[in-house]
Each structure stands twice: as C-alpha cells, then as structure tokens.
Amino acid sequence: MPRGARFVFTDAFYHVFNRGINKQPIFISEPDYQFFLRKLNDLKNKYDHSLYAFCLMPNHFHISIQTRKVPISKIMASLGTSYSMYFNRKYEHFGPVFQNRFKSILIENDSYFLKLSQYIYLNPVKANLAKNPLDY
Template identity: 40%
Template sequence: MPRTARKKSESGIYHIIMRGINRQTIFEDEEDCAQFLEVLQRYKEKSGYEVYAYCLMGNHVHLLMKIGIEPLEQVMRRLCGSYVYWYNNKYQRVGNLFQDRFKSEPVEDDQYFQIVQRYIHQNPVKEGLGKRVDEYKWSSFHEYIDQENIVNVKFLLEMMRDEKQK
C-alpha cells in the first residue's frame, strides 16, 4: 500500500517529530543531545531554514521550523543522516536510528504556531521529566528566556506584539 503524500505547508512552517526505531533511545547522554543541536545549527545556513522551537526527548525529537532554500525532505535527510552517522560511529552500531519517516504537520496560522511552540516546550513536563519547563535542559525554552542561539526568538515575539496591537 503506498504512503499518503505529505501535506505541504503554505507558510513553510512545520511541526516535525522524529522517533527512535522501535521507540529506542536516540539520546543516551548529554553529548548526544549536544551533537544533535550542533548538527541542527550547522545546516541552518546551508539549508536556509529557521528553527522556532525544539525539544530533545530520550526517544524522540520535536522541531518547529520553517523551510527555506531546500525542501523539507532534503533538510531532514541532512539532519538525520549526519546525526545517525555520528551516533552509529560513537556506539559502534549500524543501521537505522529513526523509525519510519519523520512526521510533519503544517503550521499555517499564528494561533496554531503558538499552540505547537507551547506543546513542544511543555513536552518534558508532560513526560514527567520536571515540574516546570525551565527545569529541562534540552529544550529551546532557555533560548527564549536567556540567550538566542539556534532558535529565531524574534519571530514569536513579533507575532505576539502584532497581536497585541490589533
């Protein structure tokens, strides 16, 4: 049975979820998380995407991003391929790390964007990894509070400012 076609976003913004194969852990330690974020940062300029939120959980990843120069599939091939190559080398393993293809959901309006962004940051609390979102280290929440690094924080802040002015 053929796969259903991926829904294309008019805005170019997607909520992306990548899960470990058989729900296995894809981030064994802090070095793994740091490496994934380094890969995310490294391909930002080359692929031309914007990251608005991320959360690295033990066996899955949430990303809220806008595609730029390259199509979504190529961006994800770069990100996943680079991380899996590094991970397999580190753990002396071969084969797939991520389950099936990544999931992507188009984000077409400001209200839904804010819902998804909040959901991503609250995911560790929902999973019992802390009582507050600021207790979890591997989420972009800290970039909104402390210092912007990978995430385009201004996008959400301008969106909220524009809503307030309406």
C-alpha cells in the same frame, strides 16, 4: 506498499518530529544532544531556515521550523543521516536509528503555531522529566 509523496511548500512553517526505532532512546548522553543541536544549527546556515522551538527527549524530538527555498525533506534528510551515522559509529549500532522517516505537519495559522510551541516546551514536563520547561 510505497510511501506517499510529501507536499512541498516554500517559506512554510512545520512541526517536525521523529522517534527512535522501537521507541528506543536516540539521545543517550549529553554529547548526543549537543551533536544533534550543532548539526541543526549548521544546517540553518547551509539551507537558510528558521528554528522557532525544539525539544529533544530521550527517545524522540520535536522541532518547529520555517523553511525558505530548500524543502523540509532535504533539511531533515541531512540531519537524520548525519545523526544516524554519528549514533551508529559511537554506539556500535547497526541499522536504522529512527522509527521511520520524519513526520511533518504544515502549520497553517497562528493559533496552531502557539499551541505547538506550548506542546513542544511542555513535553518534558508532561513526561515527568522536569517540573518546569526552563529546567529541561
């Protein structure tokens, strides 16, 4: 069954998330988190987007991002491909790292943006990985 096309908006805010295939960890060691964040920052310089909130959990991630002229799919394809190549090379893994292509939800109002930010930052607390979001 073919996947549906994404609606593309410029200068838009998104909640972007994805998880490891079969809910497996995608961040195993501290350098994995660092590589992902470094790549995300490199892409910010390359594709001109703003990052508002993020949370990297062991088996998934959440990002609040605002695109400019480059579609979210291009940014996330570059991030997903480079991280998958890094992960597969480092852990001698073959095949996909992520469950599926990334998911994105268009943030259409300030209320949702605030709730999303809370959700992202409280994710480690709800998963019992930290007592306080600042500790994660």
